[in-house]
Amino acid sequence: MKGKLLLPVLLVLALVGVAYLLLPKGTHAFYGTRLLNPKPVDFTLEGPQGPVRLAELSQGRVVLIFFGFTRCPDVCPTTMLALKRAYEKLSPKEQERVQVIFISVDPERDIPQISDQYAKGFHPSFLGLTGSPETIQEVARTFGVYYQKTQYRGPGEYLVDHTATTFVVKEGNLVLLFSPDKVEETEKVVGDLRALL
Amino acid sequence: MRWLFLLLGSVALAQAVATPGWVRLVPPVVKDTAAYLTLENRGKTPLRLVGAETEVAERVSFHQDHREHRGGQVVLGMRPLPYLDIPPGGRVEFRPGKYHLMLEGLKRPLKAGEKVALVLRFQDGSKLKVILPVEMR
Numbered sequence: 001m002k003g004k005l006l007l008p009v010l011l012v013l014a015l016v017g018v019a020y021l022l023l024p025k026g027t028h029a030f031y032g033t034r035l036l037n038p039k040p041v042d043f044t045l046e047g048p049q050g051p052v053r054l055a056e057l058s059q060g061r062v063v064l065i066f067f068g069f070t071r072c073p074d075v076c077p078t079t080m081l082a083l084k085r086a087y088e089k090l091s092p093k094e095q096e097r098v099q100v101i102f103i104s105v106d107p108e109r110d111i112p113q114i115s116d117q118y119a120k121g122f123h124p125s126f127l128g129l130t131g132s133p134e135t136i137q138e139v140a141r142t143f144g145v146y147y148q149k150t151q152y153r154g155p156g157e158y159l160v161d162h163t164a165t166t167f168v169v170k171e172g173n174l175v176l177l178f179s180p181d182k183v184e185e186t187e188k189v190v191g192d193l194r195a196l197l
Numbered sequence: 198m199r200w201l202f203l204l205l206g207s208v209a210l211a212q213a214v215a216t217p218g219w220v221r222l223v224p225p226v227v228k229d230t231a232a233y234l235t236l237e238n239r240g241k242t243p244l245r246l247v248g249a250e251t252e253v254a255e256r257v258s259f260h261q262d263h264r265e266h267r268g269g270q271v272v273l274g275m276r277p278l279p280y281l282d283i284p285p286g287g288r289v290e291f292r293p294g295k296y297h298l299m300l301e302g303l304k305r306p307l308k309a310g311e312k313v314a315l316v317l318r319f320q321d322g323s324k325l326k327v328i329l330p331v332e333m334r
Contacts, residue, residue, distance in 0.1 A: 070224075073231035073300075074262060075273040077221055078293045081334060114226055121224020146267045150274060161263065161274030179271050180294075 028195035030176060031188035038173035043139045045103065045129040048116040052129055055172045062196050063099045063169040067145045069106035069160045070118045079164060079183055080122045086189040087123055095125065097197055104130040105140060105147040105162050143167055143174070170196055212240030213283075213319060215327045218291060220313045222333040225306035231297035232257075232315060232329055235290050238283040245320040246281040246289075253313055255302030262294055275299075280320070307331045 042055045057063055064083060068076035083100050090098060102119040104110035107130045110118070115128030130136065140147060147162040166183050168176035176192060183189060218233030232251075238244040249257035260275040281296070283289050291297055298315070307313065309331055317325045 070227050071229050072275075073221060073223060073227070073229050074260065074275060074293055074297045077223060077231075117226040118224045121226065144268050144270065146270075146272050151277060159275055161265075161272055163267065163270050164273040165270045177270075180273060181271075 028191065030192050030195065031185065032168065032182060032192050033177040033179070035175055035177070038170075038175045040172055041142050041167075041169055041174045042172060043135075043142065045131045045135065045139065046112040047127060047129050048112055052127070054169065057099060057101075058169045058172050061097045061099055061170075062193060063101060065101045065103060065143070065167040065169065066164075067103045067105050067140065067143070067147065067162055068164075069104055069162070070110050070114055071106070072160070075164055075180070077122075079166060079180055080119075080126075082183045082186065082189070083126075083166065084122045085186045086183075086193065087125075089186060089190045090193065094194065094197055098193060100126045102126060102128045103136070103139065104128070105136060105145070106160050107131060107133050107136050109156060168192075168196065212238055212242070212244055213317070213323065213325045214239055215317070215325055217327055217329050219332040219334065220300065220307065220329045222307060222309050222331050228301070228303050230254075230300050230303060230307065231293075232300055232313070233291045233293070233297060234327055234329065235288055235292075236283060236317070237288040238285055241285050243285060244283045246283065246317060247320050248318040249298055249315055250318070251300060251313060251315045253304055253307065254300035255304065256300075257315070258299045258301060260297050260299050262296075309333060 044051050044053045066079055066083065087095065087098060087100060102115060104115045110130050112130050115130045119126035119128030145163040147160055149158045150161050152158040164180040166178040167174055178189060214237045216235040220232045221230050223230045251257055259278040259281055261278055263274040263276045265272045281289055289296060311331045312328050313331060315327045315329060317327065
């Protein structure tokens with residue numbers, strides 16, 4: 001009886017052991033939403049010193065992109081400050097390989113200089129981009145970003161609803177998403193970024 | 198002595214009690230910012246916040262965050278509120294992601310650490326002055 005039980009138990013233990021050894025070393029359980037099939041993404045937008053192309057910028061780097069508008073005192077600064085906190089937790093060497101980008105979905109009011117000054121107001125290394133309304137629309141579609149003017153009181157007098165996700169791009173591929181709630185968890189965001197670097 | 202009674206009387210009658218939060222320091226290029234605080238109604242009657250003023254901005258408005266889901270992602274925005282009701286014994290939290298007082302049209306860029314005075318107006322005619330520090334958070 002004893003012998004009959006021993007063999008299956010040993011077998012199961014052996015299988016568990018083999019499975020454990022087969023696990024890839026250093027696997028990181030991502031806190032953000034990982035894309036099972038990384039999506040190729042690219043755009044060229046206006047930066048403070050001319051056009052910026054995502055494909056070039058994301059070579060050997062991790063790029064975090066947030067879409068918003070500058071006349072947004074609650075939602076946008078909340079995420080931009082969360083990104084600032086995470087960025088500042090990284091070592092200078094790691095920071096060199098991370099770029100935070102703010103893209104305005106309000107191109108009528110946010111000209112490239114305003115977008116960039118806004119981004120740099122949170123951290124001098126952040127980058128603010130914008131483009132023509134048509135280009136912004138195209139970029140938003142690439143990332144699945146929704147934005148809509150609301151409470152319209154006249155030209156220049158409106159609010160904008162917008163997708164508040166932070167998109168993480170590496171080597172030209174969209175690999176990870178942080179919801180506005182998840183991006184607040186600084187330590188976990190930093191963990192994810194380090195795993196990607 | 199009479200003054201003391203008057204003073205005590207007005208304190209006892211104060212329905213609205215504010216716990217200061219902060220005024221958000223935003224990049225100087227932006228002309229709007231948000232102020233946060235908690236407002237409590239210690240009275241026995243409902244309290245309606247109808248307006249607010251500050252010397253540093255053209256206008257102060259109340260906003261509530263708006264949240265919806267589109268394509269599996271969170272879409273955020275804000276909606277202006279004409280007034281805010283605080284039930285007796287209740288409280289309203291102005292904090293990121295919930296309510297905020299929007300300071301529209303800043304007359305000058307604010308500095309970290311400076312104090313901003315805000316006067317809240319209620320429907321019953323009462324006013325409440327709140328001093329908030331400017332902080333980048």
